[in-house]
Amino acid sequence: MVKTEVKAADGGDLSPIQEVKSAVADFTRDLKEFRADIHTRLQQQEERLTMLDRKSFAPARPALARSVDEGAPHQKAFDAYVRSGDDDALRGIELEGKAMHQITGADGGYLVDPQTSETVSSVLKSTVSIRQVANVVHIESSSYDALVDTSDVGAGWADETSPTAETGTPVFERINIPLHELSAMPKASQRLLDDAAFDVESWLAERIADKFARAENAAFLVGDGFGKPVGLLNNATVDNDSWAWGTLGTVPTGVDGGLGSGDAVIDLVYSLGARYRANATFVMNSKTAGEVRKLKDQDGRFLWTDGIGAGEPAHLLGYPVLVAEDMPDVAIGSLSIAFGDFGTGFTIVERPELRVLRDPFSAKPNVLFYASKRVGAGVTDYAAIKLLKFSAS
Secondary structure, three states, X not given: OOOOOOOXXXXXXXXXXXXXXXXXXXXXXXHHHHHHHHHHHHHHHXXXXXXXXHHHOOOOOOOOOOOOOOOOHHHHHHHHHHHHOOOHHHHOOHHHHHHOOOOOXXXXXXXXXXXXXXXXXXXXHHOOOHHHOOEEXXXXXXXXXXXXXXXXXXXXXXXXXXXXXXXXXXXXXXXXXXXXXXXXXXXXXXXXXXXXXXXXXXXXXXXXXXXXXXXXXXHHHHOEOOOOOEOHHHOOEEEHHHOOOOOEEEEEOOEOOEOOOOHHHHHHHHHOOHXXXXXXXXXXXXXXXXXXXXXXXXXXXXXXXXXXXOOOOOEEOOEEEEEXXXXXXXXXXXXXXXXXXXXXXXXXXXXXXXXXXXXXXXXXXEEEEEEEEEXXXXXXXXXXXXXXXXXXX
């Protein structure tokens, strides 16, 4: 605020009334200037906001055809590679190049874009497989070592005057699970790939997922260990009364190729240690489940109960049942039912990346797609799983 010094006409001081009038005039002038300044600032601010809105809004004509692709760069690059073998866009994506430090483009292989890779993973998990209850570990090496404490620390009682004796030391077991390569090689005609209306990524994911799921399920349960994991049922077995580490304990049904009265199922449950029963699950195939669900107790009540809600597993003696079709059918001496804490006793190891190679030459006029991943599995706690043996002894 600027205060103007005013003198009377004769050069003397103003009277009190004149001073008040002069002060009011100064205040009115300053107020008008302040209002004008605020108005100017608000107008400038409104102009800036209007300019920002115009810059952020980019009107464009709507897409007139499905060929307009607004997908992510990595997805468009992978689609171009699958359809035509053009890998220039994949080579130019620095982020994907960092993710592929162990799978080089010089070999002609690239990681599937995240959307397709997640599709394969979700199908594998949704398939009825032992991986639903097993311990799944993702690694970046070629094998996985599990350390298991197979013995206990010794202890003893001591009094005030007696010396304390040395006690036992626990023993660790190292279990090595190597990775094996799982592969699939579907094919499609070049004419089909040239058709823009064909969702090639979804087709490729479905074919790979179906092949991988069926191969995994069989290997995890009955794999022979040659180029594939050692399956659960291909481990050494022994009667549970003589069980020792490194073998799986078995409980006989008392009848060759049959369940008998079903008491063996109860014996199987209680052959497992109490620490494992809390998280235990039955594993069997559909034919075996059809036999088991006929079992009744002495009061005529079924031992099998269906799930209460949608998606809930059936229960046998209060424990959930996983129906895995690669378990063997009931036969003389078969190990058709497994029971245990698979989250502790069985480990699946895999590397998360999925590799895809495109081969347009070997099967003309078709294009081959070679997809592979590395996975392994094995028993990591032999005390956590028991098997029901369909034999008299």
